Amino acid sequence: MAQWLSGSVTDNHHWHANLFSLKVKTDAFSFTAGQFVRLALNTDEGRLQRAYSLVNSPGSSEQEFLISTVAEGKLSPLLQQLKMGDSVELSQPASGFFVLDEVPEGDNLWLIASGTGIGPYLSMLGTHQLWQRFGHIVLVHSVRTIGDLVYRDLIGQYQHQYPGQLHYQPIVTREAHSGALNKRLPELIHSGELQRACQQTLNNRSQVMLCGNPDMIKDTKTTLESLGLKKNLRRAPGNITVEQYW
Incomplete structure (x- = not known):
């Protein structure tokens, strides 16, 4: 079962109306370039989570994600609205063999x-x-x-x-x-x-x-x-x- 790491949003850069990059400050963790983690928010509907690849390289002090907003999606529109200091959770450990x-x-x-x-x-x-x-x-x-x-x-x-x-x-x-x-x-x-x-x-x-x-x-x-x-x-x-x- 995945464990969860608490993070704090440090930047949310909007490339355009439906594409953004989210930076999250967390405690340090190990991963291999090409792997992914799950981002999660706790809402009135329960925990919403989805897998996203890490854009930053291993050893970075912030974790970064490139996300496309899905209009009918439950999580991505909420992630797009996050501001500096907002909380988001990351799954541990990182996963994937696209390395x-x-x-x-x-x-x-x-x-x-x-x-x-x-x-x-x-x-x-x-x-x-x-x-x-x-x-x-x-x-x-x-x-x-x-x-x-x-x-x-x-x-x-x-x-x-x-x-x-x-x-x-x-x-x-x-x-x-x-x-x-x-x-x-x-x-x-x-x-x-x-x-x-x-x-x-x-x-x-x-x-x-x-x-x-x-x-x-x-x-x-x-x-x-x-x-x-x-x-x-x-x-x-x-x-x-x-x-x-x-």
């Missing part, structure tokens, strides 16, 4: 996300392990609107810190945006447009992590398999490691 230790060696590492699925990758970017293991890292973020392209300043800091090692490729499907591609991920991979834009190969010597909505993962995985990549399993190591967000 770098589960990813085999490769010539390059593709971190492909849709929407809030970029969260665990931001946590990984703040670890030494990522940069030591892979000479070329490609962060692909597919979103609907320009306003969904979050944490660009932070990503830019990593590009400056590790020159030539990280390529960031935004994809915006419903608006035109300079530097962004504007087609669905499977189409971009199948045509080779994504690989050309990122100047990296996608083959059976690549490692790919997929995080986001199930449709994106299903269709992108199918396209990657057509290129000769295989799903990564502990009993049969491959190239594609997945995390579905719902």
Whole structure:
């Protein structure tokens, strides 16, 4: 049974009306980049809880979460309204196997996300392990609107810190945006447009992590398999490691 850790909100940054980042101060706890915890609020309807990936890297003094507000949801609209000093509970210990230790060696590492699925990758970017293991890292973020392209300043800091090692490729499907591609991920991979834009190969010597909505993962995985990549399993190591967000 999960144990609960009390936390206090230190910041609630609204990227736009339906997307926000929540920072919570807690006692220190251990986790691996890519893992998740549950956030919980006690309400008149009882305890409401849901799993969210940690955006911050291990060792941070605050825990951070990127959350999309679900209009018909019970918890996310309440989390969006939290202010500095408000209380929220976090489950312990952190969970999940969407971590770098589960990813085999490769010539390059593709971190492909849709929407809030970029969260665990931001946590990984703040670890030494990522940069030591892979000479070329490609962060692909597919979103609907320009306003969904979050944490660009932070990503830019990593590009400056590790020159030539990280390529960031935004994809915006419903608006035109300079530097962004504007087609669905499977189409971009199948045509080779994504690989050309990122100047990296996608083959059976690549490692790919997929995080986001199930449709994106299903269709992108199918396209990657057509290129000769295989799903990564502990009993049969491959190239594609997945995390579905719902």
